[in-house]
Amino acid sequence: MRNILLIFRRDYLGYVKAWGFWLSLAAVPLFMIIGAALAGFAAQSSPVRYFAVVEPGSIYADAIEAEFQRREQADAERTSEIAEQLDLPAMTEDEARAAAEGASVASRKFIPVPAPAESIDGLRPYLLGEKTVSGPLGDKPLFAAFVLAEDGSELEYWSDDVNVDQLRYLGQDAMLRLARRDALTEAGLDEDFLQNVDDAAFAVPARRIRTVEEQDAAGNEVTMADRAPMFVAGGLAYFLWLMVFSIIQYLLMGTIEERSNKIFDTLLTSVKLPELLAGKLLAVFAVTSTMMLSWGLFAFAGGTVVATQIPGVGNIIEPFAAALANPAIIVPGLISFILGYIMYGMIFMALGSLCDTIQEAQTLLSPMMILLMLPMFAIFIAFQDPGSPLVDIASWIPFFTPFLLILRMPHDPPLWEVFAQMGLMAAFALLILWLSTKVYRAGAVHGAGIGDMGGMLKRMVGLKGKAA
Template sequence: MRNIFLIFRRDYLGYVKAWGFWLSLAAVPLFLMIGASFGYFAAASSPVRYYAVVEPSRVYADAIDAEFQRRSRAAAEEAAALAAQMNIPLAEAEEQLADTAATRRFIEVPAPARTLEELRPYLTGDRTVPGPAGDRGLFAVFILSEDGSQLEYWSNDVNVDTLRRAAEAAMRDMGRREALAAAGLSPDFLRAADETALAVPAFRLQATQAGESGAEVTVADRAPAIVAGALAYFLWLMIFSIIQYLLMGTIEERSNKIFDTLLTSVKLPQLLAGKMLAVFAVTTTMILSWTLFGAIGSVITASQVPGAMEMIRPFIAAATDPGLILPGLISFVLGYILYGTIFMALGSLCDTIQEAQTLLSPIMILLMLPMFAIFVAFQDPGSPIVDITSWIPLFTPFLLILRMPHDPPMWEVIAQMGMMVAVTALVVWGSTKVYRAGAVHGAGIGELGGMLKRAVGLGGKPKEAPAE
């Protein structure tokens, strides 16, 4: 154990002492904060844009304005419902919504001209029109065609289409109202019909006492699946993160003949165990740091936003549920050892960074397959394809974690865990053979096929390393 600890300490300190490690550690929360702030400030700093509608009357202009008002009311209703769920005072929510609604991003102004050619300098910004936000150029104009069949949208910016989509929604609503009026029905007939529709709340059946059939689905019912998905993704992220450490570290030690020195003091299994523990500790340090960052953010959010703790508590309960976390942690550790030993063995066969880069493409493909399986299992954990692929060793660690919140048969859980233990032990045994051939005997990536044949007894004796 002492030798394993010494190898572990040497490699772990070698990784964490590098400034690049702390830079990458700080990059994830920093980029998350920048991304969240960027989205908020991008929406808040979006400029006010003027538009005009050229038509004989104000029928279409009023319809577009009504669509923007409808969207503001819908946002207010959603915010009020969310405020009620989180116990936020309604007056505070309405005040924030009033501030948002007061700064509309698209404002109609009177058309300064009637034809497109006359409006061109206003659209290009050469001339301005007065408005509530000061003198500005026109962002867009709507011009009713001569035959009245189209409301043409003209703008010098083809990327921002929020205004055009709002106009399309307004025209559809206007067309429906006219059709209803022609049929002798009220313009609000469809809305009244929607209000009379039956609600379809979601309930979850519970095998409890007689007379208690179940309860309405809440965040607490969905929390275990979300926590399992996060744990499976963390496993994938950890495996993805160890590639560079295992490949690059092994190549450096092979090229500098460090293996020869290390193997004079420790046995090969001890060397492998120490290196695996070191890389596991490095990636665990990263993930625990990110988790701590998330926990601090959650505490700050809970202290600032009333009712936020009520939304966080179900996830904490799911994360501490032994029925979910114990099988998840076992799958987590076995999956890490399975993939880690494979990458370490492949790295021992490379002499240069160029050789390692040739391995990255198949390794990336190998890692993307579990990600696709995670996506499918998260969307539909009861799918037959998920049941089948959960028996494939490369997918089992991820899919077993995702299936636990849905109460799979206990015999499947035990059988898949036993299979993972057996496959992991077999992979560790084979990887040790490959690692010995690469690190000790100097074998290259081109000899991998021959080594696998010799490992199962189908080949001859290994080729001796050339004399130094």
């Protein structure tokens, strides 16, 4: 045990003392902060643009303005619903109206102005930025213009910028609503007829069937507490995948360096090969755990700040914390996590021991990436439909079992399947451990390379042909 700890300490300190480790450790939260700041800045700094509607009257201009107001009202209603779910203090009617007006002013990025000309030829210099039009924010070029076609069959959208389509899509929705209103009016129906029909439709609330005792205690509504276990299981499965993905560079680069510098010969004079492997695998696990723990603490600190600033957020976090503390999820999850890490870690370490240069290691990266992407596809399918027969079958494939067993736990799979799949993982991990030790010994000690893998595998399974 002492030798394992010595190898662990040597490798772990070697990794964490490197400046690249701390750079990669700080990169993720730093990029998240920068990305969030840039996204917020981009949303706030998006320029306000002028547009005009050219028509004999104001029918289409009024329809477009009504569509703006409808969307702003819908945003205000969604904000009120979120506030109600978070148990925030209810606003008075005047406060709600003022907030909606403030939000509309802040979010309105397209402002109508009087058309400076009545034809597209007259509008051309304004649309090309050669002339400006006056508006609430001063003089600006005309960004776009809606021009009614000569035959009255189309409302043409003209602009020099072909990439910003929000205004055109809003105009399409406005024309659709205007056509519906006119059709209802011609039919002698009120323009709110369709909305009243929609409001009269039956709601379809989600209910969860429970035992009588559970229903008396928790009710039958589907809440976040019902959905949280699946999100937690998905997070654990993805966390395992991310851990496995992160160890590739450490195991490959570290093993190549020690092989090329003949460090293995020195180490094996003091420790046994199994102790060397255990110490290295434990060190890489500790390195990646340090990174994940640091990022987790960053996320926890950020969540705590948000929870203190926004009342009611704690009510959202509570179901996830309860699901994470559920032994039926966390115990199989931890077992799957450890066995899956050992399986993949030993595979990568064994393959790295066969490489002398980074170029040789790069030839192994493609199959390794494919091997890692397959579990990610399985995780995605299982998250969408954990009861899929494909998931049931794939969960018996040892390379997928660590991830899929975690995702199946919130759906209470048969207990015999849980124990059988954990036993399968343990047996396969032992097999991988045995094979990887053989490959590692051949590569690190005897200098075998990638080209010798076929012969090594034949000797391991006793299929070596007779000498000619």
